[in-house]
Amino acid sequence: MAPILEVRDLRKQYKSVRAVDGVSFTVPEGICFGLLGPNGAGKTTVVEMMEGILQPSGGEVRFRDRPIDTEFKRRVGIQFQSTALPEYITVKETLELFRALYPHPRPIDEVADICSLWDFLDRDNRKLSGGQRQRLLLAIAIIPKPEVVFLDEPTTGLDPQARRNFWSLIERIKAEKATILLTTHYMDEAQLLCDQVAIMDHGKVLELDEPQALLDRHFHGTVVQIPNPGDLSQLRQARLPADAVFRDGVIEITSDRLDQTVRELLSAELNLDGLTVHKPNLEDLFIKLTGSSLRV
Template sequence: MSDILRIENVTKRFGRLAAVDGVSFGVPEGSCFGLLGPNGAGKTTTIEIMEGISSPTGGRVLFRDEPIDRRFKAKVGIQFQSTALPEFITVKETLELFSSFYDRPRPMDEVVELCSLADILGRDNRKLSGGQRQRMLLALAIIPMPELVFLDEPTTGLDPQSRRNFWDLIARIKAERTTVVLTTHYMDEAQLLCDRIAIMDRGRILDIDSPDALLEKHFKGVLIRLPYDGCCSDALSGLEGLVMRDDSIELQTEALDRSLKELLAAKVDLTGLSIHKPNLEDLFIKLTGNALRS
């Protein structure tokens, strides 16, 4: 799969802060690419440079191997992290208004069907719930029939059902071979939707690959997690694969029996112990040292 978009050695400085600090990666055509990272990591700054709406301090953005130019804007759909919708007009009027900006907009009934907007077409934009608003914003992003859609935290604040509906919608857009670039703080979402993930912090990419390849690379075996109050630290300190956190300990092991015996021998209270297969949330914490925003 060739890259539809590449960024090469991109930096963005705000005064002394390097919000994006020498970032390079490619987005394979037809894939869903996820940019993950804690608050302030540089995701929005990076995605805005990829969208061509913010210019980098250094480096370049290539669309199909060519530097992006004015024609690029007609090929992308953008859902911003926060956007104002026109007030005092309805959903239908807003869709019509945005469609009128393009030579060949996606047919209205298709947009309405894809984004499940039929029930709220007559509603004033000011009266939309959070989930309805997100669906509406995605509708606006796909009206131009983009080759590439950018979604900055599209599901933040949605209830679990609305998030699931949104995932279905993304799957349908992807099935049309539209490339999707998204940022998210939800690791289940990234695992489910993304073919490739970049984990970023402090303006740099910490690692990048498919979710499964990343997990395979960074974890072996299972994770034992145990609430921890600070006791027996001497006895614990010799345990291989042990990581101390503020209020818990974590043990990565390929020999579960042995590790459990070692914990028992260290006389730690095993109440609350859990064992699980490492997931993207564990990886996120391992790489960034940050717990996720819930």
């Protein structure tokens, strides 16, 4: 599929901060593309340059192989990381307000269906829960039936149930063939929703690919974690598998011979209470790439 969006050597320098330091990637049409990284990685700065609302210090953004222009802005929908909603009006009135801005807006019923707004259409914006607010903001973003939807950390701060609800809305928008550009610092969210991910830290892209391809490239086997291994001084004498690493008091081993690893752990006489085994995920990859877990 031809790329719908492309960024070439994108840069943004604030006085002393290099927020984005030479980022390039292409986004094929119709996919959900994830920009992942911890707070301060440069995700919002990249998307705001892609949206055309922030001027790059260098590089360029292209939409359907042309530089972005005012026409582009009519063809995208944006859910900002933080947005003020008008107060003292209802959800339905808010939707009407935004519908009036576009020549061919979606009917209210349609956005209410897609974003599950029926239960609170008549509620004042000030009375919405975090999850309801995000659903309304998504509804506003898709009113013009955009070809590209930008979602900047749409689930940050939501409780697990509200996050899951929001994911199903994103799936619905994906099913309509819109291209989605999603930023998140939740690796589980990216793994579930994104067809391709770019992992960012310190203004640069560290890795870019389909989530499973990234994991296959970096890991062989399963991750074994031992949260309460016992007295560290005794552990130094214990016969631990060679590739065991300590992180925040947890022993972690990536094993492609689980039976052998378990035998080694038993003979090392560790406290194995709470031992877990899981297939490597994007969170593990992020730690491997940066040496630290996500700084949230």
